[in-house]
Amino acid sequence: MSLLDTTCAAIVDTDGEAAQAAQRLLDGKTKPRRSLGRMEDLACQVAAITRCSRPPLPSKAIVVMAGDHGVAQEGVSAYPPEVTWQMLLNFARGGAAINVLARQAGARLVVVDMGVRGPAEEIPGVLGRRVRPGTDNFTQGPAMTVADALLALEHGIAIVHELADSGVGLVGIGEMGIGNTTAATALLAAFSGASLHVITGRGTGIDDATWARKVAVVEKALSVNPPPGKSALEILAALGGFEIAGLAGVVLGAASRRIPVVLDGFIASTAGLCAAKIAPKTAGYVIASHRSVEVGHRLVLSYLGCDPLLDLGMRLGEGTGAALAMPFVESALRILHEMASFDEAHVTDTGR
Amino acid sequence: MSLLDTTCAAIVDTDGEAAQAAQRLLDGKTKPRRSLGRMEDLACQVAAITRCSRPPLPSKAIVVMAGDHGVAQEGVSAYPPEVTWQMLLNFARGGAAINVLARQAGARLVVVDMGVRGPAEEIPGVLGRRVRPGTDNFTQGPAMTVADALLALEHGIAIVHELADSGVGLVGIGEMGIGNTTAATALLAAFSGASLHVITGRGTGIDDATWARKVAVVEKALSVNPPPGKSALEILAALGGFEIAGLAGVVLGAASRRIPVVLDGFIASTAGLCAAKIAPKTAGYVIASHRSVEVGHRLVLSYLGCDPLLDLGMRLGEGTGAALAMPFVESALRILHEMASFDEAHVTDTGR
Numbered sequence: 001m002s003l004l005d006t007t008c009a010a011i012v013d014t015d016g017e018a019a020q021a022a023q024r025l026l027d028g029k030t031k032p033r034r035s036l037g038r039m040e041d042l043a044c045q046v047a048a049i050t051r052c053s054r055p056p057l058p059s060k061a062i063v064v065m066a067g068d069h070g071v072a073q074e075g076v077s078a079y080p081p082e083v084t085w086q087m088l089l090n091f092a093r094g095g096a097a098i099n100v101l102a103r104q105a106g107a108r109l110v111v112v113d114m115g116v117r118g119p120a121e122e123i124p125g126v127l128g129r130r131v132r133p134g135t136d137n138f139t140q141g142p143a144m145t146v147a148d149a150l151l152a153l154e155h156g157i158a159i160v161h162e163l164a165d166s167g168v169g170l171v172g173i174g175e176m177g178i179g180n181t182t183a184a185t186a187l188l189a190a191f192s193g194a195s196l197h198v199i200t201g202r203g204t205g206i207d208d209a210t211w212a213r214k215v216a217v218v219e220k221a222l223s224v225n226p227p228p229g230k231s232a233l234e235i236l237a238a239l240g241g242f243e244i245a246g247l248a249g250v251v252l253g254a255a256s257r258r259i260p261v262v263l264d265g266f267i268a269s270t271a272g273l274c275a276a277k278i279a280p281k282t283a284g285y286v287i288a289s290h291r292s293v294e295v296g297h298r299l300v301l302s303y304l305g306c307d308p309l310l311d312l313g314m315r316l317g318e319g320t321g322a323a324l325a326m327p328f329v330e331s332a333l334r335i336l337h338e339m340a341s342f343d344e345a346h347v348t349d350t351g352r
Numbered sequence: 353m354s355l356l357d358t359t360c361a362a363i364v365d366t367d368g369e370a371a372q373a374a375q376r377l378l379d380g381k382t383k384p385r386r387s388l389g390r391m392e393d394l395a396c397q398v399a400a401i402t403r404c405s406r407p408p409l410p411s412k413a414i415v416v417m418a419g420d421h422g423v424a425q426e427g428v429s430a431y432p433p434e435v436t437w438q439m440l441l442n443f444a445r446g447g448a449a450i451n452v453l454a455r456q457a458g459a460r461l462v463v464v465d466m467g468v469r470g471p472a473e474e475i476p477g478v479l480g481r482r483v484r485p486g487t488d489n490f491t492q493g494p495a496m497t498v499a500d501a502l503l504a505l506e507h508g509i510a511i512v513h514e515l516a517d518s519g520v521g522l523v524g525i526g527e528m529g530i531g532n533t534t535a536a537t538a539l540l541a542a543f544s545g546a547s548l549h550v551i552t553g554r555g556t557g558i559d560d561a562t563w564a565r566k567v568a569v570v571e572k573a574l575s576v577n578p579p580p581g582k583s584a585l586e587i588l589a590a591l592g593g594f595e596i597a598g599l600a601g602v603v604l605g606a607a608s609r610r611i612p613v614v615l616d617g618f619i620a621s622t623a624g625l626c627a628a629k630i631a632p633k634t635a636g637y638v639i640a641s642h643r644s645v646e647v648g649h650r651l652v653l654s655y656l657g658c659d660p661l662l663d664l665g666m667r668l669g670e671g672t673g674a675a676l677a678m679p680f681v682e683s684a685l686r687i688l689h690e691m692a693s694f695d696e697a698h699v700t701d702t703g704r
Contacts, residue, residue, distance in 0.1 A: 030442055031449055032430065032556040036672070037645065037665025078384065078704035086699040090382055095692025097383055103690075104683045204384040205704035293389065312661065313389025320388070327679060331456045338455075340447025347438040352430035352557035 003154045004249075004278075010256035014048035014284040021053035022336060029339040030347045036335065038309060042287070043332035049260045049285055050169075054336050058169025058259075060107035060326055062319045063159060063250050064091060064098055067115040067243035068134030069179030070143065071221070076182045076214045078204045081134075084178045085118035091176070092125040097316055098174055101323035107172060112159065114152055115242030116177075129155040131242045138186065139220045142238040149237035149245045156249020157256075164257040171254045172262040172289070172326050173271065174319020175243045178204075181294060184270040186218045186239040188296050190227035191277055192303065199296035201266065202315075232277035240274065247271035252278065255285035260329065262322040265292035265315065269300045276304060289325030290314060355506045356601075356630075362608035366400035366636040373405035374688060381691040382699045388687065390661065394639070395684035401612045401637055402521075406688050410521025410611075412459035412678050414671045415511060415602050416443060416450055419467040419595035420486030421531030422495065423573070428534045428566040430556045433486075436530045437470035443528070444477040449668055450526055453675035459524060464511065466504055467594030468529075481507040483594045490538065491572045494590040501589035501597045508601020509608075516609040523606045524614040524641070524678055525623065526671020527595045530556075533646060536622040538570045538591040540648050542579035543629055544655065551648035553618065554667075584629035592626065599623035604630065607637035612681065614674040617644035617667065621652045628656060641677030642666060 001009070022044045027033050034040060046055050066088045072081040090096045091111045102109040111126045117133040131152050135143035144152075160171060177183075181203040188199055196215045206214065225238035236245055248271045254261045255275070263269045263286055276283040288301050290310035301308060309325045342349035353361070374396045379385050386392060398407050418440045424433040442448045443463045454461040463478045469485040483504050487495035496504075512523060529535075533555040540551055548567045558566065577590035588597055600623045606613045607627070615621045615638055628635040640653050642662035653660060661677045694701035 029449070030439065030447060031668050035556070035666065035668040036449065037667070039664060039666065039676075079702055080700055083700050086697070087382065090692060090697040090699060093692070093697070095382060095690075095697050097381070097388065097687060097691055100686045100690045101683055104679065104686055204387070309664065310662070312391060314387065314391065315389070316383050316387040324391075324680070324683060327456065328676070331453055331676060334452045334456055335449060338447075338452045339449055340442060340445070345438065345442040345445070345447050347442060348432055348435055350431055 003157055004150060007157050007252050007256045008279040011279045011281045013281055015051040016048060018051050018053050019044040019048035022047035025053060025336055028341040030342055030345050032352055039332045039335060042329060043336050046260055046329060046333060050258055055333055057330060057333055059167050060105065060170045061110055061163050061168045062102050062107045062172035062174060062323055063110045063112065064174040064176065064319050065112045065114045065243035065246045066176040067241045068117040069177055069183055069241050070135045070137035071139060071182050071217060072179035073137055074139060074217045076210065076217055077178050078206050079178050081117060081178045084176060085116050087176050088113060088116055088126060089123065092123045096318060097320050098318035098323060101320050105323045105326045107323060107326055112246060114246040135241050138239055139217055139224060142225055143240060144237050146234060146237045149233060149240065152242045152245035153249035156246040157253035160250045160253030164259060169259055170326060170329055171250065171259055172319050172322030173247045173250055173268045174264045174322055175247060175267045175317055177241055177243050180241050180267050182214055182218060183239060183241045183244060184267040185296055186221045187235065187270050187274060188300055189218060189222060190235045190239055191273060192299060194299055199299055201294040201296055232274060236274050244271045244274065248274040251275035251282060251286065255282040260287055261285055262287045262289050262326050264289060264319045264322040265317050266294035266297040266300065267317060269297060273300050273303055290321035355509055356502060359509050359604050359608045360631040363631045363633045365633055367403040368400060370403050370405050371396040371400035374399035377405060377688055380693040382694055382697050384704055391684045391687060394681060395688050398612055398681060398685060402610055407685055409682060409685055411519050412457065412522045413462055413515050413520045414454050414459045414524040414526060414675055415462045415464065416526040416528065416671050417464045417466045417595035417598045418528040419593045420469040421529055421535055421593050422487045422489035423491060423534050423569060424531035425489055426491060426569045428562065428569055429530050430558050431530050433469060433530045436528060437468050439528050440465060440468055440478060441475065444475045448670060449672050450670035450675060453672050457675045457678045459675060459678055464598060466598040487593050490591055491569055491576060494577055495592060496589050498586060498589045501585060501592065504594045504597035505601035508598040509605035512602045512605030516611060521611055522678060522681055523602065523611055524671050524674030525599045525602055525620045526616045526674055527599060527619045527669055529593055529595050532593050532595065532619050534566055534570060535591060535593045535596060536619040537648055538573045539622050539626060540652055541570060541574060542587045542591055543625060544651060546651055551651055553646040553648055584626060588626050596623045596626065600626040603627035603634060603638065607634040612639055613637055614639045614641050614678050616641060616671045616674040617669050618646035618649040618652065619669060621649060625652050625655055642673035
């Protein structure tokens with residue numbers, strides 16, 4: 001069996017009984033029942049994922065994967081393709097938004113070159129997992145071969161295994177890749193059948209003419225690479241990107257290790273959707289950090305069955321939403337560990 | 353002049369030019385313009401408040417004030433009045449939700465007895481500022497005298513001056529007091545004229561019969577203490593509570609020192625509204641942390657002109673929402689300080 005097959009086979013249902021046990025613990029704490037709302041849900045979800053009613057406070061990592069897209073040559077972005085490489089260097093030097101927010105969250109940042117167009121030499125501080133320097137233009141054929149998609153997925157799985165072995169218990173995901181909202185839109189259209197006019201967004205900030213071109217480009221991609229009859233892996237290969245496939249691998253690997261994954265915006269969440277299309281039980285392991293301005297994000301999250309914790313009008317990617325939301329997981333678990341019960345604190349409990 | 357008068361006189365408009373300068377700095381950072389959404393607004397607001405385009409990272413404190421309410425004897429809460437005192441002890445021992453979340457946020461927690469019914473001796477870890485052991489039942493007359501309201505306000509102002517003098521640059525507020533959603537509802541009704549059927553909520557979790565009683569109790573309070581013709585201070589005295597008046601003082605004091613104040617839920621935000629009714633420019637200094645389940649909160653925030661950062665279905669009070677949101681202020685300022693510009697990082701800027 002391949003690494004992907006063994007990983008998918010290891011993904012089991014989350015543990016509803018552990019979630020119920022966590023809720024019972026929360027109900028005994030000195031506060032009105034359920035008065036911490038979504039924070040209580042979050043504690044229970046992590047209990048279900050880790051199969052433990054009081055999960056330990058996890059060590060945190062954010063995996064940011066970068067890749068270039070052949071479709072960028074169709075002029076679908078407000079930025080030129082070389083920005084992917086430039087931003088990879090910015091990540092390596094610590095100057096991007098995700099560097100700042102990962103530091104604030106106390107999360108280790110793992111930057112991965114999954115397939116950027118740029119010089120071949122290694123960048124200090126960047127994991128080199130380049131499948132190829134950019135996908136092919138999917139308006140002319142598949143973005144990548146199934147073998148390349150599998151390789152990217154398995155790089156992601158291997159990275160999360162290393163993180164888990166080093167003690168990481170909470171993973172956030174993020175991405176960088178000029179043109180990748182176009183790829184994510186094509187994937188979402190393929191998986192959902194939703195109208196491109198509804199799910200195509202403005203990416204980094206395109207004007208109306210570029211938006212209309214983006215819709216036409218995705219339409220062409222879907223006619224050149226018709227989804228019907230294809231497996232999730234084949235769709236991911238035809239319409240995805242190396243960073244999207246890599247992140248889908250991270251999500252699958254994390255689920256196989258019973259580690260919660262904090263999604264980011266539209267593209268990272270679409271990687272989560274790809275993972276759930278490959279192994280449906282994965283959906284129980286993901287936490288939606290925020291709702292992006294990017295219009296398709298809402299639909300991706302509804303397919304994954306998750307409500308975002310934050311709605312801050314953000315549309316940057318890189319894992320920035322994940323970094324902002326990861327401390328909430330920590331807070332929710334601390335409530336389970338550190339709050340006194342009614343009995344311990346001698347506070348009158350009316351059961352309300 | 354009284355301390356309240358000098359404080360109100362020191363509250364000036366926030367500095368729009370500093371906010372614009374902060375936005376220009378943000379626009380030069382390596383990200384599409386405005387792609388960090390509300391985080392950018394937050395950085396600009398703190399710039400405006402502190403009159404500095406790149407405000408330093410602030411030291412943080414959360415002030416939680418507790419008080420008892422004569423109206424609690426009308427049976428308007430799901431919990432008996434002694435819970436206020438019991439929870440004050442729980443705060444002092446570190447076992448309440450706010451203790452946990454303040455630790456997670458890295459904020460100093462300042463717990464204040466503003467007027468709890470309980471033994472007279474000091475509790476280690478609690479600032480004793482008890483005006484009286486509980487307000488009077490405002491269905492039979494004013495909750496407190498104007499002199500007592502002024503004393504409570506000035507305790508709050510003095511506490512924030514001490515915090516500011518010790519280097520605190522960001523203040524969160526929270527409260528505890530059985531019966532205090534009833535007081536906050538009465539204050540909101542007095543200031544807004546809104547229908548009690550629309551703004552009266554479920555507090556700690558009351559049933560339909562108790563809710564109907566709560567509406568009737570507030571109606572009676574408003575007829576016994578008719579708001580028309582009264583000053584904001586007189587309304588606060590008639591319908592408020594010692595912890596609400598104290599927190600209004602904290603908000604006024606912070607604004608006079610150009611320190612941003614992170615509000616919490618319905619009651620703490622109503623204290624903010626009282627402060628803004630006393631000195632309208634105060635509204636520019638408050639940040640709404642979250643939207644509470646408590647139905648009147650929405651209206652309070654709209655009067656203050658602020659949108660909450662979080663909406664997590666919470667209704668606990670104590671400053672828990674403030675504690676969850678305070679790290680966002682820190683993140684927003686770190687973006688200003690630590691992110692590289694397009695020039696510094698050699699990233700192509702298309703101005704989008």
